[in-house]
Amino acid sequence: xxxxxxxxxxxxxxxxxxxxxxxxxxxxxxxxxxxxxxxxxxxxxxxxxxxxxxxxxxxxxxxxxxxxxxxxxxxxxxxxxxxxxxxxxxxxxxxxxxxxxxxxxxxxxxxxxxxxxxxxxxxxxxxxxxxxxxxxxxxxxxxxxxxxx
Amino acid sequence: xxxxxxxxxxxxxxxxxxxxxxxxxxxxxxxxxxxxxxxxxxxxxxxxxxxxxxxxxxxxxxxxxxxxxxxxxxxxxxxxxxxxxxxxxxxxxxxxxxxxxxxxxxxxxxxxxxxxxxxxxxxxxxxxxxxxxxxxxxxxxxxxxxxxxxxxxxxxxxxxxxxxxxxxxxxxxxxxxxxxxxxxxxxxxxxxxxxxxxxxxxxxxxxxxxxxxxxxxxxxxxxxxxxxxxxxxxxxxxxxxxxxxxxxxxxxxxxxxxxxxxxxxxx
Numbered sequence: 532x533x534x535x536x537x538x539x540x541x542x543x544x545x546x547x548x549x550x551x552x553x554x555x556x557x558x559x560x561x562x563x564x565x566x567x568x569x570x571x572x573x574x575x576x577x578x579x580x581x582x583x584x585x586x587x588x589x590x591x592x593x594x595x596x597x598x599x600x601x602x603x604x605x606x607x608x609x610x611x612x613x614x615x616x617x618x619x620x621x622x623x624x625x626x627x628x629x630x631x632x633x634x635x636x637x638x639x640x641x642x643x644x645x646x647x648x649x650x651x652x653x654x655x656x657x658x659x660x661x662x663x664x665x666x667x668x669x670x671x672x673x674x675x676x677x678x679x680x
Numbered sequence: 681x682x683x684x685x686x687x688x689x690x691x692x693x694x695x696x697x698x699x700x701x702x703x704x705x706x707x708x709x710x711x712x713x714x715x716x717x718x719x720x721x722x723x724x725x726x727x728x729x730x731x732x733x734x735x736x737x738x739x740x741x742x743x744x745x746x747x748x749x750x751x752x753x754x755x756x757x758x759x760x761x762x763x764x765x766x767x768x769x770x771x772x773x774x775x776x777x778x779x780x781x782x783x784x785x786x787x788x789x790x791x792x793x794x795x796x797x798x799x800x801x802x803x804x805x806x807x808x809x810x811x812x813x814x815x816x817x818x819x820x821x822x823x824x825x826x827x828x829x830x831x832x833x834x835x836x837x838x839x840x841x842x843x844x845x846x847x848x849x850x851x852x853x854x855x856x857x858x859x860x861x862x863x864x865x866x867x868x869x870x871x872x873x874x875x876x877x878x879x880x881x882x883x884x885x886x887x888x889x890x891x892x893x894x895x896x897x898x899x900x901x902x903x904x905x906x907x908x909x910x911x912x913x914x915x916x917x918x919x920x921x922x923x924x925x926x927x928x929x930x931x932x933x934x935x936x937x938x939x940x941x942x943x944x945x946x947x
Contacts, residue, residue: 562842575825575848580841584830591842 543572559590595630595637604643607650700744715811722746727770807863814855840878851882851896887920
């Protein structure tokens with residue numbers, strides 16, 4: 532916590548970078564962490580809450596062990612990523628934005644992962660899997676389940 | 681530096697950096713606004729102040745409230761049919777979100793906006809048009825930033841952090857004061873002041889004389905702080921405005937009578 536803030540020398544313009552690092556460290560942004568950042572950077576807590584809810588890359592609830600991001604940017608969307616999201620959602624038994632009861636997987640819809648040529652694109656734990664079909668996406672999920680059982 | 685522009689065909693001279701809105705109002709041209717407030721920085725959220733500009737042949741429709749006039753020669757038109765069409769569309773979008781808000785309904789009637797196709801929109805009781813006046817007054821005037829915009833897109837809303845009672849809130853109700861739609865509800869009961877949308881719940885200081893609630897302790901402490909006084913006394917010896925007036929009046933009446941030397945004469 533202190534290390535992360537010190538890394539940016541308490542620079543308030545590094546607010547987003549600090550939130551990114553904290554989100555990675557805790558797998559979400561705990562309220563207490565945001566309060567400390569607010570205090571150390573002299574940035575109102577409301578600014579941090581605003582940013583934390585605005586960007587999809589921040590979480591206010593603890594995430595699962597594996598983070599599945601389904602890209603719903605324009606290019607992925609026209610190539611049917613909505614249906615991939617639906618399929619994964621059904622298979623995991625959770626809605627986008629939720630975490631499975633066993634805490635293994637969090638399913639997220641994101642707006643663009645910046646690799647449009649690879650659409651439809653799913654990223655699991657920051658590893659990109661491009662040109663997916665529904666079937667491939669489901670198999671990929673099963674492989675993750677098996678691998679980590 | 682003064683610059684010359686044309687507003688609705690009439691030349692106007694204004695200091696560089698003046699917004700179109702301020703320039704228009706200074707020469708008597710009215711432009712409708714909702715999110716604009718004299719005490720706050722321009723924001724450009726409601727889009728009701730749209731005007732047409734012609735900058736050396738480059739035409740566009742811009743928000744008058746946050747468009748600074750930087751050089752001479754700009755031609756502004758505030759009442760063309762294209763301008764009205766754009767404003768009416770903005771109003772319709774606001775109405776689609778908040779069908780029950782009176783200030784919007786009144787504008788729609790005044791502008792003869794066809795709202796037939798809005799009959800299908802469901803009234804979910806939403807009163808906030810996301811103009812940001814409350815957020816800005818809390819940040820710019822009060823200096824507390826107790827509330828902010830949160831989430832994005834259709835989920836965008838004004839909220840206290842974590843949608844819980846904000847520590848930073850003084851209970852000053854500036855947010856309610858500047859809200860154009862009445863979305864910020866303040867309830868005063870049992871010696872407490874509640875600001876509903878932020879879940880603020882503050883202890884009020886009672887009038888020393890009549891016992892009525894005067895203002896939140898936190899707010900008085902803040903004001904004493906600004907005045908350089910000690911915070912510990914924040915809640916002590918506070919009178920409500922009525923009792924204070926009565927006391928002043930009583931004090932004045934108690935003064936010895938002043939005898940004037942007869943009627944005043946003009947020599």
